[in-house]
Amino acid sequence: MGTLDEERLHVARCRAALRRMLDSARENVIVGETVAGDRYSAERLGRHLKSLAKELDEEPDGPPFFGRLDFGSGERSGEHGGRAYHIGRRHISGEHGGPPVVIDWRAPVARAFYQAGARDPQGVALRRRFGWSGTTLTSFEDERLENGEEGGGTILAAEIERPRVGPMRDIVATIQPEQDELVRADLDTSICVQGGPGTGKTAVGLHRAAYLLYAHRKRLERSGVLVLGPNPAFLGYIAAVLPALGEMDTEQTTLERLIARAPVTAVDGEQAAIVKHDVRMAQVLRRALYARIRRPVEPVVVPDGSTRWRVHEDELRRIVDDTRRESLPYGVGRERVRARVVSAVRRQAESRGRTATGAWLRKVGRAVTPALDAVWPAARPEEIVYEVLRGPAAGAPDPADGVLTPAERAAVTWTRPPRSPAGARWSAADLVLLDEVACLLERPRGYGHVIVDEAQDLSAMECRAVARRAEHGSLTVLGDLAQGTTPWAATSWPERMALLGRPEGRVVALTTGFRVPAAVVELANALLPTLGVRVPATRSYRSDGRLRVRREDDLDKAVVAAAREALAFEGSVGVIATDAAVPALTAALRADGVEVGGRLTVLPASTAKGLEYDHVVAVEPAAMVEAEPRGTNRLYVVLTRAVSRLDVIHSRPLPPALGLPGQPGA
Numbered sequence: 001m002g003t004l005d006e007e008r009l010h011v012a013r014c015r016a017a018l019r020r021m022l023d024s025a026r027e028n029v030i031v032g033e034t035v036a037g038d039r040y041s042a043e044r045l046g047r048h049l050k051s052l053a054k055e056l057d058e059e060p061d062g063p064p065f066f067g068r069l070d071f072g073s074g075e076r077s078g079e080h081g082g083r084a085y086h087i088g089r090r091h092i093s094g095e096h097g098g099p100p101v102v103i104d105w106r107a108p109v110a111r112a113f114y115q116a117g118a119r120d121p122q123g124v125a126l127r128r129r130f131g132w133s134g135t136t137l138t139s140f141e142d143e144r145l146e147n148g149e150e151g152g153g154t155i156l157a158a159e160i161e162r163p164r165v166g167p168m169r170d171i172v173a174t175i176q177p178e179q180d181e182l183v184r185a186d187l188d189t190s191i192c193v194q195g196g197p198g199t200g201k202t203a204v205g206l207h208r209a210a211y212l213l214y215a216h217r218k219r220l221e222r223s224g225v226l227v228l229g230p231n232p233a234f235l236g237y238i239a240a241v242l243p244a245l246g247e248m249d250t251e252q253t254t255l256e257r258l259i260a261r262a263p264v265t266a267v268d269g270e271q272a273a274i275v276k277h278d279v280r281m282a283q284v285l286r287r288a289l290y291a292r293i294r295r296p297v298e299p300v301v302v303p304d305g306s307t308r309w310r311v312h313e314d315e316l317r318r319i320v321d322d323t324r325r326e327s328l329p330y331g332v333g334r335e336r337v338r339a340r341v342v343s344a345v346r347r348q349a350e351s352r353g354r355t356a357t358g359a360w361l362r363k364v365g366r367a368v369t370p371a372l373d374a375v376w377p378a379a380r381p382e383e384i385v386y387e388v389l390r391g392p393a394a395g396a397p398d399p400a401d402g403v404l405t406p407a408e409r410a411a412v413t414w415t416r417p418p419r420s421p422a423g424a425r426w427s428a429a430d431l432v433l434l435d436e437v438a439c440l441l442e443r444p445r446g447y448g449h450v451i452v453d454e455a456q457d458l459s460a461m462e463c464r465a466v467a468r469r470a471e472h473g474s475l476t477v478l479g480d481l482a483q484g485t486t487p488w489a490a491t492s493w494p495e496r497m498a499l500l501g502r503p504e505g506r507v508v509a510l511t512t513g514f515r516v517p518a519a520v521v522e523l524a525n526a527l528l529p530t531l532g533v534r535v536p537a538t539r540s541y542r543s544d545g546r547l548r549v550r551r552e553d554d555l556d557k558a559v560v561a562a563a564r565e566a567l568a569f570e571g572s573v574g575v576i577a578t579d580a581a582v583p584a585l586t587a588a589l590r591a592d593g594v595e596v597g598g599r600l601t602v603l604p605a606s607t608a609k610g611l612e613y614d615h616v617v618a619v620e621p622a623a624m625v626e627a628e629p630r631g632t633n634r635l636y637v638v639l640t641r642a643v644s645r646l647d648v649i650h651s652r653p654l655p656p657a658l659g660l661p662g663q664p665g666a
């Protein structure tokens with residue numbers, strides 16, 4: 001089975017093997033640059049080898065493995081009978097074509113590391129977890145699954161309860177069975193994960209990306225994997241996870257950045273934003289665009305030397321009607337009409353004995369443009385959205401008629417319209433409208449798999465934008481209905497999955513929280529009945545942690561004291577207050593000599609989503625609830641950011657929903 005000394009020998013073996021891999025990667029970088037068949041492959045290969053060399057170089061002495069599986073000799077062990085495998089973040093090749101010394105956690109055989117249990121050992125006689133102190137292997141713990149032993153180890157608990165510093169880390173050593181099911185779900189299935197705070201949705205999404213890239217490398221290298229997060233702070237927080245797993249090739253961005261055709265320079269009122277994000281806007285925009293197509297009233301006339309070719313208006317009408325029925329993107333439809341008119345001209349010309357050369361056909365194609373402009377004019381997204389937001393010209397039909405109510409129409413109509421699309425200032429919601437039109441004109445780039453986090457906050461129109469990117473791929477949708485804070489936040493997942501183009505998508509709940517200690521989860525769960533959605537409550541995996549609720553008259557002073565106390569512990573500190581209160585609090589902390597921006601961050605409640613801090617100081621819950629229409633949901637988010645300790649500091653009575661009997665002011 002291996003003693004600690006024997007395992008340490010294996011560590012030495014792995015490090016030697018890694019060095020060999022590193023040397024050969026370095027050599028291959030040089031060779032790869034000269035031998036790859038084409039430039040694209042050369043670049044890719046070079047990039048891959050360089051990043052491999054860099055990774056190995058950066059961490060040649062890091063823990064090469066975190067677990068081990070020893071298979072028994074029974075039937076269930078199959079081809080693995082009697083073998084032992086060390087499991088790590090990356091595959092480490094053995095010497096001279098021998099068996100690998102470490103197996104990648106994503107390999108099929110490694111699945112049992114996450115899934116096997118005493119009730120279903122899956123052929124595993126022993127599962128071993130290793131404890132490391134820096135680069136030194138210090139301990140291991142065994143579960144003899146064959147003998148019915150399972151769980152209870154301190155290494156697993158210590159890993160999960162480790163204080164948080166800096167950006168998010170991978171969880172490959174401790175993925176739980178219900179998470180592993182989702183991570184390894186088939187590429188062709190779209191899933192929706194409803195998970196309470198800290199249940200590992202984000203972690204699952206990122207590990208799923210890494211798993212899919214491993215299991216379907218060829219397919220996904222071509223089509224790509226897209227990870228969408230709610231804001232740049234969140235992206236910064238998760239940015240290192242996939243590279244740490246050796247995956248550099250996912251695109252991680254926000255939806256706003258992905259679709260941006262213009263900078264956001266305007267802000268909508270709430271009513272305007274709500275209407276612009278409503279799914280009916282898709283119909284309004286489609287109508288506005290297709291209203292450009294006109295019934296042909298004149299023949300197409302193509303001058304050609306002394307001849308004039310004609311396509312009769314009836315034929316042109318038929319071409320336009322047929323093309324419309326094909327439901328092509330608008331821009332493709334326009335070119336299809338052009339091609340069909342050119343064909344009609346060509347048939348006439350050929351029937352008169354003329355040979356249609358490429359140059360002649362191109363000339364005819366150009367000559368058709370004025371006729372095409374009259375019946376199927378070119379369009380730009382900015383023009384269409386401009387026309388809709390400006391409102392119809394006097395006497396002209398309004399594409400919003402019968403779709404929006406007069407009040408809704410008024411809400412989205414510019415009070416002072418710019419003179420032209422070029423002069424328009426666009427809001428965040430307008431970018432979504434522009435994208436809707438852009439994709440009516442031309443299909444956007446699609447991805448093989450799209451992972452969308454904090455999906456409860458997406459509007460119907462944003463869901464459509466995501467769906468268009470995943471039309472020929474699959475989706476992993478991650479969210480928590482209870483954490484919805486936008487005016488259009490989801491209240492039901494099946495409805496959102498339908499908007500995302502995957503009505504058949506499976507909805508799975510994760511309910512074990514790995515971030516927030518039990519006492520804090522209990523406090524946050526008290527808010528659930530008031531949040532207007534039905535979600536299962538989270539149960540915390542963690543029995544450690546501390547919750548302190550204090551009423552103080554001098555809020556600033558109390559926050560400064562709490563921050564100082566928090567800094568005495570290891571780990572990150574987040575002081576979270578309403579957006580409006582942040583500048584004054586920051587000033588108060590600085591005035592008292594507390595360093596802001598290092599280990600301690602003061603952040604507005606509106607940007608706390610998805611983030612976590614070892615110690616959180618939540619300031620004035622009542623103000624958070626009042627600051628916005630879904631303020632209680634915001635408070636729920638804020639209270640669930642703490643990994644080890646939460647201080648709630650208030651000078652005003654706490655919101656009654658927090659249900660803290662015995663608390664002063666509750």
Ligand SMILES: Nc1ncnc2c1ncn2[C@@H]1O[C@H](COP(=O)(O)OP(=O)(O)OP(=O)(O)O)[C@@H](O)[C@H]1O
Pocket residue numbers: 159160169170171174175176179195196197198199200201202203204480483514515609610611612640
């Ligand atoms: N199996 C696990 N082992 C160790 N840590 C885990 C595990 N699952 C989740 N975690 C940790 O728990 C914390 C919360 O995970 P994550 O941010 O993915 O949760 P979430 O469901 O997205 O939370 P929220 O909805 O609150 O943003 C992270 O620090 C993550 O690394």
